[in-house]
Amino acid sequence: MTETPKPLPEISAETRPYWDGLAAGRLLLQRCTGCGAIRHYPRPLCPACHSFEHDWVEAAGTATVHSWTVAHHPFHPAWRGAPPFTLVTADLPEGVRILAPLHGAGPEALRIGAPLRIGIEDNGQGLCLPVLHPA
Amino acid sequence: MSLSGKAAVTGVGDTDYTRDAGGRSVLALQLEASLGAIRDAGLHPREIDGIVMPIASGATVAEDFVTNLGIPDLRFSVATPLGGAGPVAAVQCAAAAVAAGLCTHALIPLGRTGRTGGRIGTRIQQMPQFRTVGEFEAPMGAIAPAQYYAPMARRHMELFGTTSRQLAEIAVTTRRHAILNGNASMTKPLTIEEHHASRMIADPFRLFDCSLESDGACAVVISAADRARDLRQPRVLITGVAEGHPDSPSAITQRPDLTRLGLAKAAPRAFAMAGVTPADIDVAEIYDCFTWVVLCQLEDLGFCGKGEGGAFVEGGALGLDGRLPVNTHGGLLSQAHMAGMNHVVELVRQLRGGAGRAQVKDAELGLVTGYGDLGDGTIAIMARA
Numbered sequence: 001m002t003e004t005p006k007p008l009p010e011i012s013a014e015t016r017p018y019w020d021g022l023a024a025g026r027l028l029l030q031r032c033t034g035c036g037a038i039r040h041y042p043r044p045l046c047p048a049c050h051s052f053e054h055d056w057v058e059a060a061g062t063a064t065v066h067s068w069t070v071a072h073h074p075f076h077p078a079w080r081g082a083p084p085f086t087l088v089t090a091d092l093p094e095g096v097r098i099l100a101p102l103h104g105a106g107p108e109a110l111r112i113g114a115p116l117r118i119g120i121e122d123n124g125q126g127l128c129l130p131v132l133h134p135a
Numbered sequence: 136m137s138l139s140g141k142a143a144v145t146g147v148g149d150t151d152y153t154r155d156a157g158g159r160s161v162l163a164l165q166l167e168a169s170l171g172a173i174r175d176a177g178l179h180p181r182e183i184d185g186i187v188m189p190i191a192s193g194a195t196v197a198e199d200f201v202t203n204l205g206i207p208d209l210r211f212s213v214a215t216p217l218g219g220a221g222p223v224a225a226v227q228c229a230a231a232a233v234a235a236g237l238c239t240h241a242l243i244p245l246g247r248t249g250r251t252g253g254r255i256g257t258r259i260q261q262m263p264q265f266r267t268v269g270e271f272e273a274p275m276g277a278i279a280p281a282q283y284y285a286p287m288a289r290r291h292m293e294l295f296g297t298t299s300r301q302l303a304e305i306a307v308t309t310r311r312h313a314i315l316n317g318n319a320s321m322t323k324p325l326t327i328e329e330h331h332a333s334r335m336i337a338d339p340f341r342l343f344d345c346s347l348e349s350d351g352a353c354a355v356v357i358s359a360a361d362r363a364r365d366l367r368q369p370r371v372l373i374t375g376v377a378e379g380h381p382d383s384p385s386a387i388t389q390r391p392d393l394t395r396l397g398l399a400k401a402a403p404r405a406f407a408m409a410g411v412t413p414a415d416i417d418v419a420e421i422y423d424c425f426t427w428v429v430l431c432q433l434e435d436l437g438f439c440g441k442g443e444g445g446a447f448v449e450g451g452a453l454g455l456d457g458r459l460p461v462n463t464h465g466g467l468l469s470q471a472h473m474a475g476m477n478h479v480v481e482l483v484r485q486l487r488g489g490a491g492r493a494q495v496k497d498a499e500l501g502l503v504t505g506y507g508d509l510g511d512g513t514i515a516i517m518a519r520a
């Protein structure tokens with residue numbers, strides 16, 4: 001039986017730098033060069049000042065717990081055998097959030113506001129993704 | 136001009152709801168339900184001159200109904216692809232269309248083979264509303280609505296002390312109503328203990344916090360209020376209707392307040408249009424893809440304050456003789472997952488006094504909500520004329 005591949009992101013011209021950043025080991029956030037607002041997830045237009053112009057800044061690497069879920073049902077054949085795994089919604093000091101799996105701890109210790117550290121790991125199929133560790 | 140009272144639901148229809156429609160197509164199911172709704176109204180199919188499609192899945196289009204029903208002059212057609220908020224958005228759209236004179240009798244058909252067709256995890260990957268989370272969150276293993284919505288419920292529990300037992304109250308009460316319905320997939324009583332023993336799907340959602348996958352169809356006919364007078368059924372007037380979108384509608388992860396849905400913006404508009412308050416409502420059919428989504432909407436509707444939904448649902452409050460009878464047909468949790476179109480059908484039956492063993496005594500004013508995709512909300516308030 002062959003393993004079902006995990007779905008690959010459909011990458012657009014606007015989101016390419018984000019994925020290239022992860023591949024290079026950096027979590028990049030989009031920053032509007034019109035007004036300086038940081039936005040996530042990547043998209044073409046700044047909703048604050050409506051400038052298309054932007055650059056990319058590397059996230060500081062820290063985060064805190066905003067919420068979480070523990071996946072027990074895989075829903076997709078590529079994750080058969082993977083559950084349970086914890087997905088954390090985390091606040092970044094840059095003012096945006098990420099969703100990423102919690103590595104190195106179970107969900108028991110999670111509390112709103114608990115400190116986390118951001119890492120980047122290969123998902124086993126050549127795609128680099130952010131992960132979260134207890135700080 | 137206010138839309139209040141300008142349109143009425145004049146016909147409702149549904150097929151048997153099953154876990155397996157025996158290979159019948161979505162279109163055949165929708166046509167059966169549509170004929171039921173049209174006949175219920177006392178209309179002939181050729182009198183239908185508007186069609187609103189609540190789900191733009193591509194499975195069926197307005198042209199299919201023209202072809203099969205023999206509609207000679209379809210004057211208005213549109214789709215309202217808001218996921219589970221789509222059916223009530225379709226009611227809003229149809230009401231606006233008949234009030235403006237664009238058409239007179241609008242059909243809203245909905246059907247699906249959710250059980251035997253493509254399942255939810257693969258289905259949403261094809262929906263444009265999920266494109267953002269599809270790129271940035273699906274690669275993490277967040278594939279299905281249960282996984283996207285669970286962090287909203289978890290945060291509500293952490294902030295406000297909401298418990299799994301309170302979620303179970305919703306599942307148990309809804310099941311009790313389904314058993315009274317006669318056209319429901321789930322027909323065995325459910326206890327709190329059985330809810331707690333059911334397997335975890337996406338914490339805090341257990342199996343019995345999750346809605347069904349169903350095969351079947353239902354439909355309604357919306358008519359201009361003045362024309363509805365001559366039809367077969369007592370008029371059920373649409374007195375308030377609204378749509379609302381949450382902040383960060385494409386990604387729950389980025390939403391400033393995870394515990395507030397689009398309905399929080401829509402509800403005050405609908406109540407103002409209808410000139411009523413939550414305290415006036417006799418019966419509420421509330422979109423229930425997950426138990427917690429009902430609890431959150433009760434707050435966003437204003438039946439209680441934010442964070443008070445857990446206490447509100449305790450003690451059988453949502454039962455037929457409780458303080459607010461909710462999902463009197465068994466909802467998506469226990470009747471069938473018809474994307475909330477079955478909620479519209481049930482509200483109309485309640486207000487006509489035709490809800491059988493689940494009839495709420497003296498129900499004259501009710502509401503129905505929709506909740507779709509990543510938090511879009513819709514609401515219609517209806518009154519027996």
Ligand SMILES: [Zn+2]
Pocket residue numbers: 032033034035036037046047048049050051
């Ligand atoms: Zn800007």
